[in-house]
Amino acid sequence: MAQPIRFELLRRDGHSQARRGRLTTPHGVIETPVFMPVGTQATVKTMAPWELKEIGAGIILSNTYHLHLRPGEQLIDRAGGLHGFMNWDGAVLTDSGGFQVFSLADLRKITDDGVSFRSHLDGSSHSFTPESVMAIENALGADIIMAFDECPPYPATRAYVETSLRRTVDWAQRCKASHQRPEEQGLFGIVQGGEFLDLRKEAALRLIDLDFPGYAIGGLSVGEPKPLMYDILAYTTPWLPVDKPRYLMGVGSPDDLFEGVERGVDMFDCVLPTRIARNGTVLTSEGKRVMKNARYSDDFLPLDPDCDCRVCKTFSRAYIRHLIKADEVLGIRLTSYHNVYFMLDLMKRIRQSIEADRFLGYKQEFYERYGYNEKNAGEEV
Amino acid sequence: MAQPIRFELLRRDGHSQARRGRLTTPHGVIETPVFMPVGTQATVKTMAPWELKEIGAGIILSNTYHLHLRPGEQLIDRAGGLHGFMNWDGAVLTDSGGFQVFSLADLRKITDDGVSFRSHLDGSSHSFTPESVMAIENALGADIIMAFDECPPYPATRAYVETSLRRTVDWAQRCKASHQRPEEQGLFGIVQGGEFLDLRKEAALRLIDLDFPGYAIGGLSVGEPKPLMYDILAYTTPWLPVDKPRYLMGVGSPDDLFEGVERGVDMFDCVLPTRIARNGTVLTSEGKRVMKNARYSDDFLPLDPDCDCRVCKTFSRAYIRHLIKADEVLGIRLTSYHNVYFMLDLMKRIRQSIEADRFLGYKQEFYERYGYNEKNAGEEV
Numbered sequence: 001m002a003q004p005i006r007f008e009l010l011r012r013d014g015h016s017q018a019r020r021g022r023l024t025t026p027h028g029v030i031e032t033p034v035f036m037p038v039g040t041q042a043t044v045k046t047m048a049p050w051e052l053k054e055i056g057a058g059i060i061l062s063n064t065y066h067l068h069l070r071p072g073e074q075l076i077d078r079a080g081g082l083h084g085f086m087n088w089d090g091a092v093l094t095d096s097g098g099f100q101v102f103s104l105a106d107l108r109k110i111t112d113d114g115v116s117f118r119s120h121l122d123g124s125s126h127s128f129t130p131e132s133v134m135a136i137e138n139a140l141g142a143d144i145i146m147a148f149d150e151c152p153p154y155p156a157t158r159a160y161v162e163t164s165l166r167r168t169v170d171w172a173q174r175c176k177a178s179h180q181r182p183e184e185q186g187l188f189g190i191v192q193g194g195e196f197l198d199l200r201k202e203a204a205l206r207l208i209d210l211d212f213p214g215y216a217i218g219g220l221s222v223g224e225p226k227p228l229m230y231d232i233l234a235y236t237t238p239w240l241p242v243d244k245p246r247y248l249m250g251v252g253s254p255d256d257l258f259e260g261v262e263r264g265v266d267m268f269d270c271v272l273p274t275r276i277a278r279n280g281t282v283l284t285s286e287g288k289r290v291m292k293n294a295r296y297s298d299d300f301l302p303l304d305p306d307c308d309c310r311v312c313k314t315f316s317r318a319y320i321r322h323l324i325k326a327d328e329v330l331g332i333r334l335t336s337y338h339n340v341y342f343m344l345d346l347m348k349r350i351r352q353s354i355e356a357d358r359f360l361g362y363k364q365e366f367y368e369r370y371g372y373n374e375k376n377a378g379e380e381v
Numbered sequence: 382m383a384q385p386i387r388f389e390l391l392r393r394d395g396h397s398q399a400r401r402g403r404l405t406t407p408h409g410v411i412e413t414p415v416f417m418p419v420g421t422q423a424t425v426k427t428m429a430p431w432e433l434k435e436i437g438a439g440i441i442l443s444n445t446y447h448l449h450l451r452p453g454e455q456l457i458d459r460a461g462g463l464h465g466f467m468n469w470d471g472a473v474l475t476d477s478g479g480f481q482v483f484s485l486a487d488l489r490k491i492t493d494d495g496v497s498f499r500s501h502l503d504g505s506s507h508s509f510t511p512e513s514v515m516a517i518e519n520a521l522g523a524d525i526i527m528a529f530d531e532c533p534p535y536p537a538t539r540a541y542v543e544t545s546l547r548r549t550v551d552w553a554q555r556c557k558a559s560h561q562r563p564e565e566q567g568l569f570g571i572v573q574g575g576e577f578l579d580l581r582k583e584a585a586l587r588l589i590d591l592d593f594p595g596y597a598i599g600g601l602s603v604g605e606p607k608p609l610m611y612d613i614l615a616y617t618t619p620w621l622p623v624d625k626p627r628y629l630m631g632v633g634s635p636d637d638l639f640e641g642v643e644r645g646v647d648m649f650d651c652v653l654p655t656r657i658a659r660n661g662t663v664l665t666s667e668g669k670r671v672m673k674n675a676r677y678s679d680d681f682l683p684l685d686p687d688c689d690c691r692v693c694k695t696f697s698r699a700y701i702r703h704l705i706k707a708d709e710v711l712g713i714r715l716t717s718y719h720n721v722y723f724m725l726d727l728m729k730r731i732r733q734s735i736e737a738d739r740f741l742g743y744k745q746e747f748y749e750r751y752g753y754n755e756k757n758a759g760e761e762v
Binding site: 041042043045046047048049070071075078079085086087297298300314315316318319322323325326328329330332333334 | 423424426427428430451452456459460466467468679695696697699700703704706707709715
């Protein structure tokens with residue numbers, strides 16, 4: 001059977017677990033490590049697909065939970081899947097909705113069969129099972145689809161995480177069995193296990209038995225301290241096959257990218273660049289800038305003088321601050337565009353540093369300039 | 382003295398007052414009749430300057446009142462005027478703030494010297510005089526600047542309009558006298574006079590004595606019935622010099638463009654295309670479409686199958702409806718882009734029809750297809 005997703009490991013760093021790889025999908029070849037911009041509702045917020053292309057995005061993520069509720073997977077299927085609906089010819093990954101439905105705390109009920117929940121939009125009743133989620137993801141038509149998992153909260157008791165993990169592995173098997181388009185869409189398994197290292201190992205080994213074309217690490221960045229997240233990650237990745245891509249879900253900030261890559265992660269996604277952009281905060285080589293700050297009111301420099309993006313080549317901080325203060329849509333368009341470019345460009349530089357055998361050196365340079373240091377390590381900077 | 386604004390009359394229609402002309406400005410040559418998109422706060426809402434260029438906008442309008450309050454003309458001056466601040470190398474026209482301050486009803490006080498008013502943003506006190514408005518417009522640096530005028534409400538008594546008109550003509554003279562950059566910015570006078578035809582004529586003749594490079598018709602589309610607006614227009618334009626551009630301020634909808642051109646108008650501006658776009662309403666060759674309507678939920682046609690804009694070449698009604706329903710910024714980006722394109726393209730077709738000596742025939746064809754007819758003439762369609 002033809003495999004829709006292939007991974008080639010190009011180079012391993014000599015001083016860390018960092019890896020350079022290449023992911024081949026039905027919609028293009030992706031150089032890894034890669035950052036995937038998030039397009040929750042079939043749009044990376046504020047951006048047109050040609051802008052994503054222009055800044056070099058090769059793969060984006062979209063959310064099954066949101067798309068199932070609105071506009072519904074049947075409509076997207078009729079439009080030719082997410083690629084046709086959005087007019088995006090690059091690769092797409094859909095999550096399984098697991099994280100979203102478990103975040104609905106008071107609105108959902110979990111059994112071994114699946115999860116029943118109420119829509120955050122209108123309170124209507126829905127249920128997700130491994131089989132129904134596969135049917136939805138098959139209809140959405142992404143290149144990479146994620147197994148339906150249970151994402152335990154942090155903190156959670158060992159007993160809770162054990163039960164949850166048994167269920168997640170069982171569900172992964174049911175997802176694999178009900179996946180209807182295995183020649184067109186690659187199904188990734190998700191390693192859970194909370195903060196319990198032996199459970200992380202068990203999850204990895206049991207999923208590997210199911211032989212997925214890629215493995216995600218889930219249940220991180222859900223409230224635990226960053227050092228704990230990094231420790232769990234460092235422990236978990238070595239149990240995953242070296243010749244398969246590893247995806248750290250829902251992470252991260254610039255430091256998370258470095259720390260994840262250093263621990264052997266190949267794929268990342270995060271809403272951070274677009275979310276903070278909507279509040280007027282931008283990422284730069286010298287750290288975050290809050291553009292509403294009065295200090296930028298008559299500052300005619302670009303957002304980041306070291307950035308080559310169209311926004312930085314065209315507009316001043318003073319103009320962008322004016323747009324943000326005046327609630328003009330162009331303001332958040334420009335900050336979003338710049339921030340997503342920043343993340344993609346950072347990942348490109350990380351790839352180049354691995355190729356040049358200087359990943360850890362580049363990390364140190366970036367941290368010094370950005371303002372990460374031992375004092376604020378693990379905090380939001 | 383060099384004249385920054387020159388107008389060349391290329392052709393007069395044989396069956397109406399319609400004219401084809403060419404307006405030369407310090408930032409490009411504009412074919413007339415022309416529609417000017419509105420960029421109130423130094424941005425045409427949701428659009429990047431390269432998108433305005435891409436759809437053929439040659440001149441945009443920006444609002445003195447809003448820019449004076451935020452971010453202030455001094456900042457814009459330091460940024461190289463509106464062109465530098467926005468990074469827009471096409472032409473710009475600024476209004477005088479007259480319409481805005483007179484719309485502040487309870488917040489302003491008028492004397493012969495000028496108007497004192499309170500900001501709609503923070504209630505702070507300000508005053509506009511002809512001299513202060515010229516200083517602001519000189520700092521903003523637009524290619525065409527408007528004299529400070531009083532815009533009477535509709536309806537208004539003859540006595541009120543007479544007093545107001547005397548003031549407006551006096552202010553026009555003071556504007557001309559205090560204009561500091563006459564070689565770089567063309568100052569247009571504004572014909573007021575309410576619904577009183579003899580006052581319209583008097584206003585025109587007294588302004589012509591002051592010899593402006595262009596004349597606007599103000600105080601229309603302020604609540605009067607459309608047939609009355611068209612009658613006032615038909616009466617007024619013949620009193621204006623044939624070799625100078627005529628600008629109908631704040632107008633209009635597609636039918637207003639036809640009716641205005643038919644009565645000899647060369648320039649128009651209106652927030653309509655961007656304002657209705659933000660509510661998800663689009664202009665098409667077959668009339669308006671309200672994209673939130675359920676009938677578009679699984680309609681995979683473009684917004685307007687006859688439209689050549691990038692949005693219509695790329696996205697379906699179903700996708701755009703989804704974005705609008707989901708409150709996604711890309712939705713109002715796409716409807717705004719399409720609507721502004723529609724108005725510019727309509728004006729291009731009007732220019733071509735004048736050249737081909739078939740303006741009235743084209744008007745009839747457009748009206749039939751769009752859905753304007755005798756029954757709804759003068760209504761919002």
